[in-house]
Amino acid sequence: MERKSVTIRDVAREAGVSVATVSRYLNNSGYIGKASEEKIKKVMELLDYKPNEIARGLAKKKTNSIALIIPDIKNPFFPELVVAIEDVAKSKGYSLILVNAEHEELQNNTFWRTFQNRYVDGFIIASFQFSDKMRDELKGLNIPFVKIDRAADGDSYNSIEVDNYMGAKLATEHLIEIGCKKIAHVSGLPISKPVIERMNGFVDTIRPHYPDKEILTYEGDFSLESGMKVTKQILKEHQDVDGIFLGNDLMALGSLKQLQLLKKKVPEDIAIIGFDGIQLTQMVEPEITTIQQPIYEIGVMATTNLIDLIENKSTELMKMVLDVQLVKRGSTIGFRGNKE
Incomplete structure (x- = not known):
């Protein structure tokens, strides 16, 4: 019974x-x-x-829950970020709601109102460019938020980012230092500050070294498939490319796969480098050189500061810019190239 x-x-x-x-x-x-x-x-x-904790939360219009909004759950960068956010949230008595949302969805008023009706206490937003419309909508809801990754825009309003420009310079300088003579860059969609800064870092570093050469930039979408597709396009149009800097690690993994299909030796013939520092870059052969973001630290800082905002322990966050580092691995170490 x-x-x-x-x-x-x-x-x-x-x-x-x-x-x-x-x-x-x-x-x-x-x-x-x-x-x-x-x-x-x-x-x-x-x-x-x-x-009933849910009923109690609804009655108080506070549920001790935060929502993480990401653009692509298939990208291993975000699950690694989730681990840090969930660790901090649990330690402080909060639960995490994971939301996979496209850029267009975030422009819809109904999208945000749904969370207000569920009494979500705060947002960590990593999805694409953070528009004025989105900012105004969130201010209208009076729900605290913190911007990271692709949503970070470098202003003084609740933004935690990494030094994308310096990361791109480190990547490009490394390819030049190992002897690459013709280097291409594959960016993400140029609708967010991190993508644009990584491209600018590449261009500003390449130009003084090769002032008379064409600067090769291509556009991907941060997916493994686009890394494969664009790499194939690069080699079709420029068979002598010997170095590729890809705007994230997932595209770098796609590039490695495509180069192996094309019977190109990495790093002997072509050196490749990614950006993010996801664990998957160490699980392929050769391991992929990358610009490592402090992924766990980003998650910890974002969650800690968001909960401080929710609990009125602090006011607006100032701009935070974290350092990145070059991690040299097999996809660049051992490059031979064309010996002139």
Whole structure:
């Protein structure tokens, strides 16, 4: 026989107090006499009463939940980020809602209103360019938010980013230092600051070294498939390319796969380098050289600061820019190229 669930009314009746008194006890709001408090506590233990946390959250219009909005759950960068965010959220008594959303969805008022109706306490936003329309919509909801990754725009409003420009310079300089003579860059879609900064870092580094040569930039979409497709296009149009800097690691993995299909030796014939520092770059042969972001630190800082905003422990975040580092691996070490 199924056990009947115990309700707040059952607790009130057994304790000889009103439902309102039990509610005040559960929510720690308002005065309750010591005797009544002890009765309620004992009855709850006797009846094994567990308050409905969701209902309590809705009643208080606070659910201790935060939403992480990302553009592509298939990209291993984001699951690695989730680990850090969830670690911090759990330690502070918050749950995480993971939302995979396209750029167009974020421009829709209904998208944001749905979260207001669910009383989500805050957002960590990593999806594409953070537009003025999105900012105004979130301000209207009066829900705190922090921007990271592709949404980080470098202003002074709740933004945590990495030094994408310097990362691109490090990547490009490394390819030049190992002897690459003709280097191409594959960017993501140029609608976010990180993509544009990585491209600018590449162009500004290449130009002084090869002032008379064409600067080769191609556009991907941060997917493995685009890394394969664009790499094939590069070699079709420029057979003498001997170095490729890809705007993220997932495209670099695609590039490696395509080069192997084309019977090109990496790094002997062509050196490749990615950007992000995801663990998957160490699980292929050769391992891929990358510009490593502090992924876990980004997640920790974003979550900690968001919860501080939610709990009124701080006001707006100032702009935060974290350092990146070059991690040299097999996809560039051992490059031979054309010996002139």
